[in-house]
Structure formats: structure tokens, C-alpha cells
Amino acid sequence: MSDSADTPTEESFEPTEPNTGEEFEPVQVFPDEETMDLRPGADSCTKCSTCDTNCPVAEVDDEFPGPKFQGPEQWRLKQTDDGDEFAVDDSIMDCSNCMRCDDACPSGVPLSQMHNEARGEYVDEQMSKLSTEYWRNRILANYRTSAWLASKVPRIANVAMNFGPARWVMEKTLGVTSEREFPAFATETFSEWWAAQGGAAGSRERAREARERRGEPLDADKKVAYFHGCYSEYNTPEVARALVRVYEHFGYEIVVPEQGCSGTPMFANGMLDDARRHAEVNVSSMADLVEEGYDAIASCTSCSLALRQEYPELFDIDGIEDVAENTFESIEYLRIHEDVRGALQDAEIGDELAEEFAYHAPCHARNQGLERQAVELFRDLDGVAVEDVGDSCSGISGTYGWKDEKYEKSMAIGEEMFDHMEDAESTTGMTECPTCSMQMEHGTGYDIRHPIELVAAALVE
């Protein structure tokens, strides 16, 4: 080789990885904290703007500068000598944290990580802790707390939360839109039902019976830890119950470890301290189980994405990488380990569920490469048709569409999905994400189901 002394470094160049080289000096992003250094990510950005063309907010909002600015460009601005003079731009709160930009970037720039860090800094340092916005966001982000409270008196809560005058007051004082109806709280939480089924011991027994019936070794190593998330705990325990039935049918013993919120709504509102507190609980209980040979499964695609991606990107907690590597979406896990396709080919669907579904792939499922899973899986199931309603974002993005000032934007983003749902044959929707489900129902009035419910109906009942 004729390359000479002017070669700056001998290190190999990896196009999809941050290319730091020898002279790279780490920069402390927040001086008081042990946060991740994002310089390699910023350096990898080639300004191709693919992220911007994937951003659902930039498509409808004339004020929003897009992910390329929010991520690498803003980060770079803040590293200049007088970087202290650059505050995080207010528009960071208009990012919905759909995370499509991550999936879009051909150069591996960790855009959502940059957005999460910037949003955290903005809320910590620039948002008044006395403002209505702060407290409104904090209450929305800590949905688990409100849901826990409501679940103690579900019937009263269901009436009270949608009581007109109360909603008017919530909109005027807190900025929570009165356009939406609050989801109903179940009269029996998933945990209450699970305890009544005998918990882990009951599951082990049922799993053994299933293995015997399936001709599998009784001591087969089939055990999963279920991260049900807040929504199947308090609002749609039927999803969690369906998951339990399906997994036990395939001979898996299930444990339901102690868990908090996955953190998704907290990341989206820049409440990183709250998110960390919950992550510590989740990682601590999941890491022990992973070490014992359990895999973690989640039925909510935002929960599985948080555990897989946001946790290791944002937090440094003992065991967090092991948990991330061993977490799967619930149907994805079965597709990897069981012949679900074959089982569904032999199955038929009972008449209690609809025959046709308009399926929307949540952005967070897309980020895990799962956007075609439901369509693909049910293609082989007799008597059922699942139609993909396209690749647009539903627009609600968790707590985003609940904010009074974001409601119109959220509906504008969702319009494409609503149109495609109206065009589809079915009048029942399907999705993995609880808040996409709210938006689908809100925009069309359709009943919305989770794919695991259809698997359960086909294989178990």
C-alpha cells in the first residue's frame, strides 16, 4: 500500500457504526451527569434527510423543524464554545417520539436517543416546574399512577373520568383535550385474574399438561417472564389473558414479575428521572429472571421497544443489556420458537371474533421490524382476512394526542390511516399498541383488537 505518513488513523472504517478515529475526545454532554456521548452519532449524519421524509409531524406542522435538526444539528450547536448560550429549541416538545427517524436513518444515527436526551435537558432546565404544562405532562406521563388509583374504584372512575363538566375543567385547567373519551378501566385487573389462576405455580401446572398433550418433554426449557405493561393491567386485561392462554397452550410456563411502567410516556415527555425510577424496578426483576433462563415478552410494542432500545440507550443499570437482548414482542417470540404458521394453517376461527380486520402497524412495532407480522401470520388462517391500512402513523403517539394544543395535529397525522380504514372491507380494527388503538377507535368508531386475541381464538378456544 502506498498510503503514507499523512494517514490520520489506521482504524478500520465501519459505515453503519459511528466512526470515531484516534483523535476523538469524548465530550461530556451534561457536566453533572453520566449521560451518553452522542458525538459519534452526530458525526455519522450525512444530511441525506431521509429522517425528515419519515417524520409524521413535519408532514403536517409548519413550525416543526424535523428530526435532522432536533437530533444531530441541535446537538452540534450546543457543543460550540458558547454552546451554553444555545438553549434546546422549544420545538423539541412537538416531537411525538414515534421514533420513525431511527428506523429511517441509513447511517445509524441514534436520532431518538438524541431527541430523548434533548427533551430531558429541556424539561429539566428550561421548563418551569410551576407551569401547567409541566404538571399536565407529568400527570399524563405517569398514567400508571392514575390508572392504579382508578382501578380501585373502576366503575366510579369510568363515570367520573368521562363526566362532561369534569372534562371541561380538565381541558381548561390542565390542557387535556375534552375531544377524547378516557379508556374504560376493567373491573378486574390482570394481576387480580392472574392471582386467581394460581399465579406462576398454576401456570407451571397448565404448561406441563400442554407439553404432555403436545408430546414434548415435561421438563422442556420453556419459560417466559411477561411484561404486561399498564394498559393490559388496568384497561384491556383480555389481551393479557389471551397471551397467557396462547403461551400455556404451547407449553410455556409464565411468570409475571414485579414491574412498573416501561417508561415510554415518560421519555416522550422528557421525564427521564421518573422513567429511570421505573426502569430500575423493571431491570432488577427482569435481569434476575433472564439469568435463570427466562426470556422477557411484552404484548405492547412500545413496552418491548422501551426495554430493547431506549433502556440501553438512556440508562446505565446493571443487567440492562441482558434484558434488552432477551426481550421480545409476544407474537414475534412464538414465531421464532414455535411453528405458529403451521398451527394457524390447521386452525379455523370461531364466530366470536370478526372475520375481517383493518390492521395498523404501530410505529414502535415498525422500529422492531414487526410491521408485517400480523398480516403475514393471519394470511394462513382460514376464515380471516387482515388488511394492512398502510404505513402512516396513527398520530396519537401515547400522551401526545391527549394534549389540548396537540389534538388537531394528532388528528391531521391520523387522517391518512382513518381514510384507509374506511376504505377497508372490515369494520373491526387490529393493532398491537394501546394508544394507536384509542386513536383508531376515536377516528372511526371501530372496535379494535390485539393480534394475540385472534391467535388465542384460533388456537385455544
Next chain:
Amino acid sequence: MAIDSEVLVVGGGLAGVTSAIAAARAGADVRLVSYKQSSLRQASGLIDVLGYVGDEVVVDPYDAIPELHEDHPYRLVGVETVRDAMALFDETVDGYHGDHTETNALLPTHGGTVKPTARYPAGAAEGVASDDRDTLLVGFERLVDFDAPLAASHVEAAGAPFSADGVTITFPGDLQADAKVTRYAKLLDQNSPVAVDGRKVDTRSALAQRVASHLDGHERVGFPAVLGDDHTDAVRATLAEELGVAVFEVPMGPPSLPGLRLEDRLFDALDRSGARYEVGNPVVDYEGEDRIERVVVERNGSRVPYSADQYVLATGGLVSKGVESDREGVREPIFDCHVPHPGDRYDWFEDGVFDDHAFARFGVDVGSDLRPRGASGSVEFENLRAAGATIGGYDFAAEKSGSGVSIATGYAAGRAATEDLT
């Protein structure tokens, strides 16, 4: 266990999708896995087969193919296969024109050059440069990628048989300085009301009104390619009706809506073919010796095996990272297939920008069966074929042959993989 199919295609661009469709139509159970969105969104959306041989513009690509060197991918698969592959594209992908003839069409580009191409989106049809109708090109003040007056004078200077003028207007509505192309498209798709002189007017009408005063006898109007995404035909139809002249889109540089629309149409065609597909996780490894037994897909740190009887490698070239290079050499990263290249990296390029660079032809070495070959010329894996820009030995940028080679080799690889199923 592994996620199983008969044919597994790695890569989701034009070559991979064509390959998967060809295999599915030949009866195979097919799965396509792609790491990222393809480089189509950086492409013009035009489908070139062969635009130049040396410095000569090609009139009929099929006549010119025999003039190419014998290791060129077109020569390896044969001219009849190129025809059949283009027929498959025409049959399965909606919204394209140009299949009425084998000769190239000439399309004006956003830089005002005229490009020979084989197929073009319906939206560009009224803009063909062989048509002698006088043309008005309209640019938008804040969409700086398209300078309409400059493009118009370039087109005239290129010898187009019509007169062209350009005008720059402000797009209606209060768009910010760096509004994304998708923002323009969304406003036009949804025909949202925008504020014009204190009144609310539908976007399409508001745009037509701003152009109308500049029409001045021109018989067709060309806009930058941002005229809608989902409803682009309707957007053009409304503008044409309100202006009373033909309307077309000028293909733009990245990020390109015609490229995005082509990607959507390809995946619709893939879905209709019955093939399965998934996008978002990379293939990082394989198991096997002379035969590939399984490949490994990495999902957020966990390694998931995918097995198949036959495999197609369509991960793209240097741009799409299907071929990688560093100071030590050039390689194909998944199967480590041999990529011929000079040992001294100063021989990889020439000094002039438009010179005949070696790097432009980097890619795996294949024979007429499209199986990658090692340095000694022996087949690397009996059940692996390559397609598209992963294959070396041709310079698609200079020849304007990128899309055609992807379609032809994708088709051939998909068909051959299916015939070889055990």
C-alpha cells in the same frame, strides 16, 4: 428453530423485490428481509435500462446490449432475459409509462439536462423532451433544489425541440424555509385550505392561481416532483384542469417523492405476489460451508436464525452498504464473497470526477448463473445468487443502467433460485 422459507432474499431494493416477485410467481415460498429502507428514496424514480455506451447516447438498449463487454451483467443473463424482466416490471408495478416502445424516452431532469430512460412515472409523462409543446417550468421559492429559470435555459441549451421558460413563485400557505418535500406533498394530497390574502383557499387551487398569470401561451407546466404522495394523479389532474394545460413533474434529487412512490408500488406488488417480507433488522452472519444452511438476523441484540433452501443476495453496492470498503480492502460483509479490486487503493479511483473509476465497478464476481465466485473462480456457495448493485463489473452511473440491471439480474436470480429448489 428457524424462521423458514424456500427462497430467502436479502435486500429490499429494486433487485431484491424483483427477485422475490419472480420467485413467488414461479411458485416458491418466498421471504424477503431488508435492513433499512432502500436507496430508492434517493433515486429519481426513473427506470433506466441503458442510457449510454461510452459517450454515445443509446437509442434502443436492446440493440446496444451486445456491444457491452461479455462480463457485463446484461451479457451474463442475456438480452431476452432483460426483455422478460422488464415485462415482469410492467405487469406488476403500477403507474409507469414507456412500455409501448423498446427505444429510450428523453426526460428533462431538475438540473435541466435531458436523460435517456426506459420507463418513467405517469407524472413525468407530459414532460418528455421529444414533445415539441412549449414548456413553463415552475419552481418554489423555498424549495431550493429546483431553480426553474436555470433548468429551463439548460433544457433549451440541450437542444430540446421546444421553447422553455422558468418562473419561481411562492408556494401558497405559510411554509417554513426548510419545509420537507413531504410537507408540500401532504398539503396537496389532502388539498388542505391555506391562507391567501386573508381567505382560505384549497391548496391545489391556490397553487394553480399563482401559476396562471405566468402561463402566457405555454402548453404544459412542469413542477418539482412534490405533487402529492398518495393522490398524485388527482393532484396533477386538478392542476391541469384549473390551468387548462398539461401538467407534469420534473424528477428531483434526494429525498425524492417519485423514488418513495416507486418503493411503495414495488412493495404493493410484492405483497400481491404472496411473498412475505420484513424490514428493519440486518442479516449479520450465516452458517454453512459449501451450502448456506441458515443466516442470522440480528434483532436488537438477539440473533434469530432464518433458514431457506435458496438464497438471493441483493443488498446493493457501495452506496447501500451491500459492498463495504476500508483502507485495507473491499468486501461483501454478510457472506464475505470475493470482491475483485486492486491491492493498492490509489488505483481504485482516477483524478477527474467523471473519469472511469475502478470503484464504480466494485461488486461480487458472478458467472452467467449469477452465483458469486471466489478469487480462484470457483462458486462460493451452491445455493447463493447475487442480484443488482451487489454485482460488480459495470458502472451504472455512467451507463444509466442501474435500474435495468437490478430488474434483470433480480428476475434471473429469483427464477433460477426457484428452479433449483430441492
